[in-house]
Structure formats: structure tokens, C-alpha cells
Amino acid sequence: MSGRAENMIQLIDVSKEYKMADSCRVALQHINLTISEGEYIGILGLNQSGKSTLARLLNGLLKPTTGQVLINGMATDSPQEIRQIRQLLGMVFQNPDNQLICPVVEEEIAFGPENLGLPPEEVNKRVDWALELVGMQEMRYHAPHLLSGGQKQKVALASVLAMQPRYLVLDEPTSMLDPLSRREILEHLCRINQENHITIILISHHPEDLLDAKRLILLHEGSIYMQGTPKEVFKDMEKLKAIGLKRPGLYQLIQQVEEEGYRIDDNIKTIPQLVEMICRI
Amino acid sequence: MNDIKLGQYVHGYSLIHLLDPRTKIICCTFIVISILSNHNFWYLLAYLGLILAAIKYSGIPYKSIWRSMRGIRYLLLITFLFQAVLTPGEGLIQLGALSVTREGLSIGLINLLRLVILFLGSILLLMTTTPMKLSAGLEYLLLPLNKIKIPVQHFTTIISISFRFIPTLVEESIIIKDAQRSRGASFDSPKIFSNIKSYLAILIPLLASSMLRAEELAEAMDSRCYGGNPNQYRMQSLKYRRVDIYLIIFMTMVLFMGLFLG
Structure with missing residues (x-):
């Protein structure tokens, strides 16, 4: 291993096994992965593909059975550095209800910064900032249980952002939301990535969620199955079919158009964009 | 609600x-x-x-x-x-x-x-x-x-979490009750014992889901660096x-x- 690598996440030959009563279930095997600061990574996988395990390995909720997970050079299995790792790498979970801890939105967002031991003025500043970032200022004094699912998830997002992480890991954050709030959360993630330069690692079993990703990692049965830009990954129909994944309609269209001999831009992310581009051709 | x-x-x-x-x-x-x-x-x-x-x-x-x-x-x-x-x-x-x-x-x-x-x-x-103010107070x-080794912060965290989750649990119990009812369970039988039995059928799934909830909540708290130290921010807001x-x-x-x- 070369010395401390700042500004990146490194997974070095990481495996994770769960011990059962009389057997052993392998969740991840021999994962090697490097994620640099500022990237937008999508991790796609079906159930049991190990994607949630991967998320929990990243901020030290789980420790790897073998191998090493390094966040900015700090290993997740060292107890002294775990606090700093968790400050650097925030997590948003799937169920919006089970990750909100406090009875008032404002205090929910202050929870993380409070635990970091920041002075109250700074905490206040961060609460204001985070609420504004997700557009929830008017909900500041509301009780979380009175919010809609999408709003809850935005509060969860804000409360992680208030810790000012460099990396943000989201474990299926949209799977319990309606399409509208899903879109909204994804737009927020894009903005946070571009304007605040926070690395996004978005985990989903829903290919449509991951179209914004710059790099898509496809997990299957605990290993990296494919990797590349969404366009590259979704091009390989056969390989996707082999593990039972459908590709998003957008990429189906793109491929059909390209087979006709036209060249489609890599940064086309929605069907209206595609339509506009085709019209210009 | x-x-x-x-x-x-x-x-x-x-x-x-x-x-x-x-x-x-x-x-x-x-x-x-x-x-x-x-x-x-x-x-x-x-x-x-x-x-x-x-x-x-x-x-x-x-x-x-x-x-x-x-x-x-x-x-x-x-x-x-x-x-x-x-x-x-x-x-x-x-x-x-x-x-x-x-x-x-x-x-x-x-x-x-x-x-x-x-x-x-x-x-x-x-x-x-x-x-939150109440628990801060x-x-x-x-x-x-604390001087006699009673972990006060943990108690107040527990109090505030229960404040947070009581409405959620009430909502969930209504959902479970409706689910049972839609499959023919009755909750207003004149016989006390069959009533108790049908309420037991709410209690057990509620308990099971609460355990799951607790586990996920603990993860969420862990990942946001909860350490059980005195809540300085909250208390300093007291004036x-x-x-x-x-x-x-x-x-x-x-x-x-x-x-x-x-």
C-alpha cells in the first residue's frame, strides 16, 4: 500500500461474510474500488447483491472480514478514527421514518453537529444552511411525523449535510417515495454534487435513479459485475439480461437511434433532452 | 391523526x-x-x-x-x-x-x-x-x-426518542389494526377474551417492527456520531x-x- 491517500475512498480487496448459526453467507468478495472526491457514483444491484453491506462498510457501521476500507487514508476498523470518518462520510438510509431521531425538524438537523461538539452559534448557522439547501425552511419547527415521506427524506438529507461531509452515501433513499419526491431528491443530489462538490454515492436497485451518475457500478452476488458510465453499462444488453436487470427506456431508445447511425451525446439524461437532440439532427 | x-x-x-x-x-x-x-x-x-x-x-x-x-x-x-x-x-x-x-x-x-x-x-x-427543550431542562x-454515575444524557435521549416515536407507533398500530380488520378480525367483540386475543395480534407485529426500527435508528444515530456525551448545544440554548x-x-x-x- 502506498502512504495515506487523501481525498479518496479506497476499498482494498474487501470481503465481508456474515456468520450464521451453522453456515456463512458471503455478502461481498474481493472488492477493489477507488472513489475520488467530487465523483457521482451510482451503485446498482438487485436484492442480496451486497449493496447495503457495501454502504455500511464505508462508514464503519460494519467492519470488513478481510481487506481494508480507507476513507481519506483512515481505516474504518480503527476505533480512534471512526468519529472522523463518520464526519467525513454521511449516510442517508432507506426508511425515512427510522432515521429521524428528534421530535422537531430543527433539532433533528442539529443532532449531528451537536455530536461533533460544535459551538451553538456554528450549529445554528449549519441548521439554517442545511434547511435552505433542501428548501425546507418553513418546516423548521414541525414535527417529523407530520411530514410527507419525501419531506422526511429531505430532512434526513439536510441533517447529514449539516455535518458537512465530503462524501455522502445514500442507501436506497428513494425506494419508499412517490415518483415526484424521488425526482426531487435526485435533483437535490445533483445540485449538491455540482455546487457543493460533495461526492455522491447513490445506491439503488432502480436503474432509472442512477442516470445522473458519472460512474455506474453494477454489483452482482457480492462482486463488481460491470463498471463504467451509465451509457456504457446499459449498452451491454446480454450481460444485463443474464442477471435479470432491465435497462431504462432511455438507453433502449438511445441505442436504437445510434444503430441508425446517429451519434447521441453522453450527457443526455432524460427523454425530453433526447427528443430535443433528435429534433436538432 | x-x-x-x-x-x-x-x-x-x-x-x-x-x-x-x-x-x-x-x-x-x-x-x-x-x-x-x-x-x-x-x-x-x-x-x-x-x-x-x-x-x-x-x-x-x-x-x-x-x-x-x-x-x-x-x-x-x-x-x-x-x-x-x-x-x-x-x-x-x-x-x-x-x-x-x-x-x-x-x-x-x-x-x-x-x-x-x-x-x-x-x-x-x-x-x-x-x-427537546423539556429534555434539555x-x-x-x-x-x-452524573456524579453518582447515573447516565442522565442517555435517559434524556430515551425520553426525546419516545416523544419522537409515539405518534409513529400510533400510526403503525392503526395500520396493523386495519390490516387485521380487512381480513375479518373483530375488535369489538362482546367477549373480553376474544377481544384481548385480537389486540394481542396487533401488539406482536407492533413489537416486532419496533425492534427493527430500533436497530435502524441505532445505526442512524451511530452514523451521526452519537456518543452519549452531555448535550452542550441543547443546554446552552437554555437561558x-x-x-x-x-x-x-x-x-x-x-x-x-x-x-x-x-
Whole structure:
């Protein structure tokens, strides 16, 4: 291993096994992965593909059975550095209800910064900032249980952002939301990535969620199955079919158009964009 | 689900809302002590007036207080009746073997007043203080217990989490109940035992899902660096103002009045 690598996440030959009563279930095997600061990574996988395990390995909720997970050079299995790792790498979970801890939105967002031991003025500043970032200022004094699912998830997002992480890991954050709030959360993630330069690692079993990703990692049965830009990954129909994944309609269209001999831009992310581009051709 | 429930915080900007939670907790403790150590009817009546004035001042509509009072009406009624009937003394009305006594009536009335005052006092505290402020105030006041190795912060975290999850659990129990009902379970059978059985069928899934919830919540807290250290931010937001001090002095006077008038 070369010395401390700042500004990146490194997974070095990481495996994770769960011990059962009389057997052993392998969740991840021999994962090697490097994620640099500022990237937008999508991790796609079906159930049991190990994607949630991967998320929990990243901020030290789980420790790897073998191998090493390094966040900015700090290993997740060292107890002294775990606090700093968790400050650097925030997590948003799937169920919006089970990750909100406090009875008032404002205090929910202050929870993380409070635990970091920041002075109250700074905490206040961060609460204001985070609420504004997700557009929830008017909900500041509301009780979380009175919010809609999408709003809850935005509060969860804000409360992680208030810790000012460099990396943000989201474990299926949209799977319990309606399409509208899903879109909204994804737009927020894009903005946070571009304007605040926070690395996004978005985990989903829903290919449509991951179209914004710059790099898509496809997990299957605990290993990296494919990797590349969404366009590259979704091009390989056969390989996707082999593990039972459908590709998003957008990429189906793109491929059909390209087979006709036209060249489609890599940064086309929605069907209206595609339509506009085709019209210009 | 969205209407005001018993003792749930109602947002506002009245003087009572802005009081320091510690002041409110101390005052409530004073109320308890003076109410329980004094049985002068007029003193209690004056106390009731004082609390009603405070409620008026807090801007909480009497209507919602009245509605929550209805929740304890049987408790009040039974307390009053038992006192009235079971206290020996000069009989007023004969009801078979029982007789309503003059002493019973007055003791019953006094105890009724005591209960109402206790109820109103605590409801005022709950409705004008956010749960977080309340737990911050409790944490501050109980902090000395840390010296004898009682983990006060954990207690207050538990309190605030339960405040957060009570409505969620209520919602969930309604969903489970509806799910059971849609499959033919009945919850208003005249037989008590089959009723208990069907409620058990709600309790068990509720318990199971709560365990899952607890696990996920612990993960979420862990990933946000929860360490169980004293909550400095929350407590530093507590600030005594001049009103708080005046109020505590006033309530101390009322307390001593109660102790000596007793």
C-alpha cells in the first residue's frame, strides 16, 4: 500500500461474510474500488447483491472480514478514527421514518453537529444552511411525523449535510417515495454534487435513479459485475439480461437511434433532452 | 391523526412558551409539593385560578384543554364519589348502606381540585415546551446525578426518542389494526377474551417492527456520531431571563404560603 491517500475512498480487496448459526453467507468478495472526491457514483444491484453491506462498510457501521476500507487514508476498523470518518462520510438510509431521531425538524438537523461538539452559534448557522439547501425552511419547527415521506427524506438529507461531509452515501433513499419526491431528491443530489462538490454515492436497485451518475457500478452476488458510465453499462444488453436487470427506456431508445447511425451525446439524461437532440439532427 | 393530542406541544410565542424550561419544571415541582402538602380549600381554589390565568396567558385555547380534561373525567368522578361516600362523619344523604358525609364532600372536593390542578399544571408544561427543550431542562436539572454515575444524557435521549416515536407507533398500530380488520378480525367483540386475543395480534407485529426500527435508528444515530456525551448545544440554548427569576421567586413564595397555611 502506498502512504495515506487523501481525498479518496479506497476499498482494498474487501470481503465481508456474515456468520450464521451453522453456515456463512458471503455478502461481498474481493472488492477493489477507488472513489475520488467530487465523483457521482451510482451503485446498482438487485436484492442480496451486497449493496447495503457495501454502504455500511464505508462508514464503519460494519467492519470488513478481510481487506481494508480507507476513507481519506483512515481505516474504518480503527476505533480512534471512526468519529472522523463518520464526519467525513454521511449516510442517508432507506426508511425515512427510522432515521429521524428528534421530535422537531430543527433539532433533528442539529443532532449531528451537536455530536461533533460544535459551538451553538456554528450549529445554528449549519441548521439554517442545511434547511435552505433542501428548501425546507418553513418546516423548521414541525414535527417529523407530520411530514410527507419525501419531506422526511429531505430532512434526513439536510441533517447529514449539516455535518458537512465530503462524501455522502445514500442507501436506497428513494425506494419508499412517490415518483415526484424521488425526482426531487435526485435533483437535490445533483445540485449538491455540482455546487457543493460533495461526492455522491447513490445506491439503488432502480436503474432509472442512477442516470445522473458519472460512474455506474453494477454489483452482482457480492462482486463488481460491470463498471463504467451509465451509457456504457446499459449498452451491454446480454450481460444485463443474464442477471435479470432491465435497462431504462432511455438507453433502449438511445441505442436504437445510434444503430441508425446517429451519434447521441453522453450527457443526455432524460427523454425530453433526447427528443430535443433528435429534433436538432 | 393531525388534531391536537393530549399534552402535545402547541407552537406559540407567549411568555409561557418563552420561559426557560428549567423554570417551568421547577414551578411544576413546586406546584406538586404545595398541592400535596396543603388542604386548604381556598388556597387550592386560588391556585386553580392562577393556573387558569397562566393557561389564558399561554394562548392555548381553553377548548383543547377542556377536551383533554374529558380524558380523566372518570378518574375525577370516581375519586370524588369514593371520598364522599367512604369518609366517616356527619351524614347528609343516605344511600342504602352508604352515606354521603359532609367531611367526605369537602375532602372529595379538595382532592378533586388537587387532581385538576396537577393535571392542568403538567399539561401546561407539556403544551408550551418542545420535547427537546423539556429534555434539555431535565438533563440540566438532573446533571448532578452524573456524579453518582447515573447516565442522565442517555435517559434524556430515551425520553426525546419516545416523544419522537409515539405518534409513529400510533400510526403503525392503526395500520396493523386495519390490516387485521380487512381480513375479518373483530375488535369489538362482546367477549373480553376474544377481544384481548385480537389486540394481542396487533401488539406482536407492533413489537416486532419496533425492534427493527430500533436497530435502524441505532445505526442512524451511530452514523451521526452519537456518543452519549452531555448535550452542550441543547443546554446552552437554555437561558435564564429576568422573568424566569421573578417567576421562581413568586412561586417559592406561593409554595411557602401553602406550607404554612396548611
